[in-house]
Amino acid sequence: MNSLPIRQRILGVDFGRARIGIAVSDELGLLAHPVETIPAGGTAAKRIDEIAREKNVERVVIGLPRHMNGSMGEAAEEVLAFAEKLRKLLPCELVVWDERLTTSAANRALREGGQKTRNSRSFVDQVAAQMILQGYLDGLQSLRDRDFEQGAVQGD
Numbered sequence: 148m149n150s151l152p153i154r155q156r157i158l159g160v161d162f163g164r165a166r167i168g169i170a171v172s173d174e175l176g177l178l179a180h181p182v183e184t185i186p187a188g189g190t191a192a193k194r195i196d197e198i199a200r201e202k203n204v205e206r207v208v209i210g211l212p213r214h215m216n217g218s219m220g221e222a223a224e225e226v227l228a229f230a231e232k233l234r235k236l237l238p239c240e241l242v243v244w245d246e247r248l249t250t251s252a253a254n255r256a257l258r259e260g261g262q263k264t265r266n267s268r269s270f271v272d273q274v275a276a277q278m279i280l281q282g283y284l285d286g287l288q289s290l291r292d293r294d295f296e297q298g299a300v301q302g303d
Contacts, residue, residue: 155205158182159280160195160233161246161272162209162226167191168272170280171202176287179280181273192229196236205239210246210279246279 154176161168169182182202185194199207209230212222219227226243234241 156202157280157284158195158199158202158204158207159276159283160207160209161276161279162229163187163272164225166272167195168274168276169195169198170273170276171198171204172280172284176284179277179284181270181277184270184272192233192236195233196238199237199239207233207237207239207241208244208280208283209233209241210275211243212246242283244279244283246275246282 153174154172156174157172157176159170159172159179161170165187167185167187169185170179171182172179182198185191195207209226211219211226214220230241230243
């Protein structure tokens, strides 16, 4: 019987000028779950480092907000600067991941779930982080599936 391997968790980060959403994967690396929203500012990187250590993560994924044409604007430059600051603190790998439209999708999902925008401000950043991380996890799973299929074909 096949069992799914337990992995170290991965942390997802949705960086914003006012708030930063945090999400974490399960031990199987299949599902992302919202964790908390922290205020952006002087201690944000330190708090993310604390969460990464508490959750014993192997990687932190921070969303990179590109324009629809793929170019980077001011917000993306801010994320990259924050990522460099964070990278110096973290005990693990940090990667940036394309996060186009995740905040919009998070707001839409919360509205469709019956949440009023005013009441969901603190939670929307966590949901955006969850969506960033879920996209990353799904991408990893697609690579694993492809590698498995190629190995099966070569092994025949």
